[in-house]
Amino acid sequence: MARMKIAVLRHSMTGRRAGFVAIGGILGAALAVGTIVLAVSAPALLPAAYAGWMLGWILGPVFAGGGDETLRPEYFTLVGLPPRRQATGLLVSAFVGVAPVVSLLALVGLVVEGARHGAGAALVALPAVALQLAVFVLLSKVAVAVLGIVLRSRLGAVPAGLINGTLLAALGQVWVFPVAFGANGGMPEFIRYLPSGWGVLAVQGEPGQAVTALAALALLVALLLAAWAALLTRRTTATNRSGGRPGRRPGRAADQAPRAGARPASDGSTGSTGSVGSAGPTDSGSPAGSAGSAGRTVPQSRAVLGKELRTWSRDLVRIHQLSFALAYGLAFAAAPLLVGWPGMLPWAGLIFIVMAAGMSANLYGSDGTALWLTIMTPGAEDVRGRQLAWLLIVGPPAVVLTVVLTAAVDGPWPMILTLLAALLGGGAGLVPLVSAYGLVPGIDPHRRSGNPLRATEDEGSATGQVYVVLALCALTAAPAGLIAWRYGWPGVIAGLVTGVLCAWGFGLLAQRRLTAQGPELLELLRTGRRPATKARPDLPRREQIISGVCWGFGAIPLFPQGVVPAITKLNGSGTRSWFLALYLPEWLQWPTIVFMISLGLAMYGAGLWIWLRHRRHPGLATAA
Amino acid sequence: MTAALDLAGLTKVYGAKTAVDHLDLAIPQGSFYGLVGQNGAGKTTTLSMGVGLLRPDGGTARIFDIDVWADSGRRAKELVGVLPDGLAMPERLTGREVLTYLGLLRGLPERVVAERAEELLALLELDAAENTLVVEYSTGMRKKIGLATALLHAPRLLVLDEPFEAVDPVSAATIKEILRGFVAGGGSVVLSSHVMALVEQLCDHVAVIDKGRVVAHGTLAEVSGAGSLEKRFVELVAAGDGGAAKGLSWLSS
Numbered sequence: 001m002a003r004m005k006i007a008v009l010r011h012s013m014t015g016r017r018a019g020f021v022a023i024g025g026i027l028g029a030a031l032a033v034g035t036i037v038l039a040v041s042a043p044a045l046l047p048a049a050y051a052g053w054m055l056g057w058i059l060g061p062v063f064a065g066g067g068d069e070t071l072r073p074e075y076f077t078l079v080g081l082p083p084r085r086q087a088t089g090l091l092v093s094a095f096v097g098v099a100p101v102v103s104l105l106a107l108v109g110l111v112v113e114g115a116r117h118g119a120g121a122a123l124v125a126l127p128a129v130a131l132q133l134a135v136f137v138l139l140s141k142v143a144v145a146v147l148g149i150v151l152r153s154r155l156g157a158v159p160a161g162l163i164n165g166t167l168l169a170a171l172g173q174v175w176v177f178p179v180a181f182g183a184n185g186g187m188p189e190f191i192r193y194l195p196s197g198w199g200v201l202a203v204q205g206e207p208g209q210a211v212t213a214l215a216a217l218a219l220l221v222a223l224l225l226a227a228w229a230a231l232l233t234r235r236t237t238a239t240n241r242s243g244g245r246p247g248r249r250p251g252r253a254a255d256q257a258p259r260a261g262a263r264p265a266s267d268g269s270t271g272s273t274g275s276v277g278s279a280g281p282t283d284s285g286s287p288a289g290s291a292g293s294a295g296r297t298v299p300q301s302r303a304v305l306g307k308e309l310r311t312w313s314r315d316l317v318r319i320h321q322l323s324f325a326l327a328y329g330l331a332f333a334a335a336p337l338l339v340g341w342p343g344m345l346p347w348a349g350l351i352f353i354v355m356a357a358g359m360s361a362n363l364y365g366s367d368g369t370a371l372w373l374t375i376m377t378p379g380a381e382d383v384r385g386r387q388l389a390w391l392l393i394v395g396p397p398a399v400v401l402t403v404v405l406t407a408a409v410d411g412p413w414p415m416i417l418t419l420l421a422a423l424l425g426g427g428a429g430l431v432p433l434v435s436a437y438g439l440v441p442g443i444d445p446h447r448r449s450g451n452p453l454r455a456t457e458d459e460g461s462a463t464g465q466v467y468v469v470l471a472l473c474a475l476t477a478a479p480a481g482l483i484a485w486r487y488g489w490p491g492v493i494a495g496l497v498t499g500v501l502c503a504w505g506f507g508l509l510a511q512r513r514l515t516a517q518g519p520e521l522l523e524l525l526r527t528g529r530r531p532a533t534k535a536r537p538d539l540p541r542r543e544q545i546i547s548g549v550c551w552g553f554g555a556i557p558l559f560p561q562g563v564v565p566a567i568t569k570l571n572g573s574g575t576r577s578w579f580l581a582l583y584l585p586e587w588l589q590w591p592t593i594v595f596m597i598s599l600g601l602a603m604y605g606a607g608l609w610i611w612l613r614h615r616r617h618p619g620l621a622t623a624a
Numbered sequence: 625m626t627a628a629l630d631l632a633g634l635t636k637v638y639g640a641k642t643a644v645d646h647l648d649l650a651i652p653q654g655s656f657y658g659l660v661g662q663n664g665a666g667k668t669t670t671l672s673m674g675v676g677l678l679r680p681d682g683g684t685a686r687i688f689d690i691d692v693w694a695d696s697g698r699r700a701k702e703l704v705g706v707l708p709d710g711l712a713m714p715e716r717l718t719g720r721e722v723l724t725y726l727g728l729l730r731g732l733p734e735r736v737v738a739e740r741a742e743e744l745l746a747l748l749e750l751d752a753a754e755n756t757l758v759v760e761y762s763t764g765m766r767k768k769i770g771l772a773t774a775l776l777h778a779p780r781l782l783v784l785d786e787p788f789e790a791v792d793p794v795s796a797a798t799i800k801e802i803l804r805g806f807v808a809g810g811g812s813v814v815l816s817s818h819v820m821a822l823v824e825q826l827c828d829h830v831a832v833i834d835k836g837r838v839v840a841h842g843t844l845a846e847v848s849g850a851g852s853l854e855k856r857f858v859e860l861v862a863a864g865d866g867g868a869a870k871g872l873s874w875l876s877s
Contacts, residue, residue: 303728307714307721314716314757368712372677373773376706377729519679526711 131217138224145231165327304385325355346411349402357427418484418495425499426476429506550607558600628812633683645836658827705774709785715759763790
């Protein structure tokens with residue numbers, strides 16, 4: 001299985017994906033080196049660092065949509081392996097990859113820590129490293145498996161989303177916890193005793209403690225392996241109910257054509273082919289049976305709206321996204337309450353909007369190849385209905401949250417209302433726009449595996465897309481926000497105007513893109529590969545990769561690694577989160593931030609430059 | 625008379641592989657046309673390009689003399705009903721909701737949509753699964769709801785990619801009856817399949833596609849000649865093998 005995975009990985013190492021893996025690997029390696037440095041310079045914090053790694057292993061795949069599923073257990077169902085053996089095989093293959101290697105590097109810190117306590121402890125560190133890595137990987141697998149089972153019903157998707165959202169928000173606001181515990185700079189004792197700290201305990205203590213800790217790690221590995229094996233069996237044998245069953249029979253058509261009247265009609269129709277006439281070629285409009293008046297037509301956007309609203313309320317992935325965004329907004333804004341500062345509460349609704357936009361940005365990707373129906377329907381206007389549905393789903397909770405919480409703290413009304421209007425419009429515009437332009441091919445819903453959250457094979461690009469939308473969405477509200485900050489109430493008007501403009505204009509662009517490039521987008525969705533477009537016939541492969549990396553990931557150094565830590569540092573709030581700069585010594589922090597921002601800008605510049613250079617080639621016109 | 629579907633010089637190249645190679649084919653109006661070929665011969669690619677789902681690298685596709693690829697094929701798409709192979713549907717809707725959504729999207733009046741949906745669901749025996757979302761449909765049911773969406777707007781040409789795959793015999797009989805009725809009423813049908821018996825049973829015209837080209841086409845009698853279609857197909861496609869029986873020696877001991 002490990003060899004199979006290497007083969008699969010090798011085949012998928014192309015273009016953007018390879019670029020992302022490389023960047024992720026480099027960032028991870030940097031963090032790992034940081035951990036080793038920590039082991040040398042501040043060993044007391046080592047358990048906390050490993051707790052961070054463990055949290056990353058558990059949350060990373062959950063956030064990215066289900067973790068590494070290069071090899072799915074379903075592939076091996078027919079081979080008939082016993083569960084334990086299958087789990088062992090999959091486990092071995094789980095260690096093949098970039099993330100385990102990076103974590104292994106980070107765990108070298110254990111050896112460093114051991115060496116401090118003598119040669120014996122350094123020797124103890126070797127099995128400790130192996131066991132600790134196994135714990136990380138297995139915890140990740142078990143977390144995903146549990147989530148996969150919980151998420152098979154709508155009842156499970158909501159709490160899962162709420163928990164994930166809260167956890168991630170807590171991670172983002174992690175600074176409040178040390179402050180709240182009154183132990184600024186110190187570390188709560190319990191972190192040392194988390195499984196992530198057992199390796200450290202093993203190398204620090206005398207032989208007895210080392211043996212106990214190692215045994216505990218080994219036992220944990222065995223338990224997790226058994227749990228995972230059991231969960232795998234459940235997954236491959238359980239019927240995959242990836243959609244919640246609608247409790248009632250919804251639908252306009254159902255209401256209008258009651259069953260009682262339908263029965264006789266159907267009985268009569270099975271006999272003769274003539275009754276197929278209503279769908280047959282001789283019939284041009286009014287079906288047999290309905291004499292004359294054929295009823296009225298409805299605008300297309302209403303049809304799309306109906307479909308979208310039902311999808312939002314039934315698709316577990318979307319339910320999870322929404323509850324995630326809601327919990328994230330609430331938890332993020334409420335976290336500062338722990339230190340007695342309610343000033344962030346009014347922002348909960350706004351954070352929810354931005355998060356919801358980010359999570360649902362791959363709208364067309366998550367619907368998969370159903371796009372063919374839109375292409376085959378003459379003059380279909382799909383975008384407006386989707387925008388309306390998004391607004392109807394996200395708008396009300398956002399408005400209620402914002403109004404109630406702002407009233408509770410009697411907050412800065414002009415600013416909050418301005419941003420509310422601007423963000424709602426911006427989100428409604430960006431969601432179709434980004435999903436039409438930056439489409440990340442998803443797995444068709446009916447082909448999704450045991451983990452319903454796993455909606456795409458390419459979570460690298462999907463995650464990048466989320467970040468891009470988060471940043472862009474915030475950006476759409478910036479102009480109105482500036483006006484509100486400067487002049488107060490007039491900002492609300494500006495917010496309404498920019499909101500409406502964004503929703504209208506971006507929607508129009510998205511619709512144009514869909515109409516012009518529909519077949520190409522469909523091909524991308526179907527094959528998972530961008531069609532070898534005639535658009536860039538002369539763009540050499542190397543430059544394709546470079547520009548792909550530049551466009552896809554310029555946002556990461558620019559925003560989360562550049563602008564955000566700069567703001568954090570200016571505020572002096574002390575959260576380090578995953579901001580590389582803030583992990584470095586003080587004198588290096590500002591240069592790193594400046595470097596990251598320039599790197600991001602340079603990446604966008606380079607991407608733009610390559611693109612502009614090739615735009616002059618005539619070939620582009622055929623597809624654009 | 626103009627052809628129901630006229631493909632001229634259609635070409636699609638994926639990297640080094642030419643999937644469809646200057647393919648010419650005319651589907652006469654009122655014909656029941658079978659497209660046969662091995663896996664990977666280019667059937668799906670050809671049909672996708674013919675109806676507007678996949679942009680060709682060269683050549684034209686015309687439906688009742690309307691260019692599919694000009695003006696985003698608006699007029700042409702009103703005349704054709706398509707059943708693609710293996711593509712998704714609006715998965716979180718029930719069968720009836722799918723039909724309602726698509727009917728309204730095509731601008732049909734609400735009453736008409738409701739009546740046609742009712743009739744199609746009953747005819748295809750999907751009305752028993754009233755509360756089942758499409759995502760939970762079996763493969764055969766997916767084919768049937770796909771066929772219903774293709775028929776919903778009363779097209780004059782049906783383009784069906786593997787319509788009988790994984791469909792149970794009873795439903796297959798129903799579908800055959802629907803399609804025969806459709807042709808009898810003046811409609812035209814193109815379907816792809818690699819089940820020769822089915823094509824022989826249903827179609828009046830047939831084209832054999834191999835390596836992205838049409839290697840034989842015409843009425844069923846013209847193509848299959850004296851023997852069966854299957855025999856002729858193997859002769860056409862498996863060139864060089866001579867049809868020698870290459871059994872798995874280790875299976876018969």
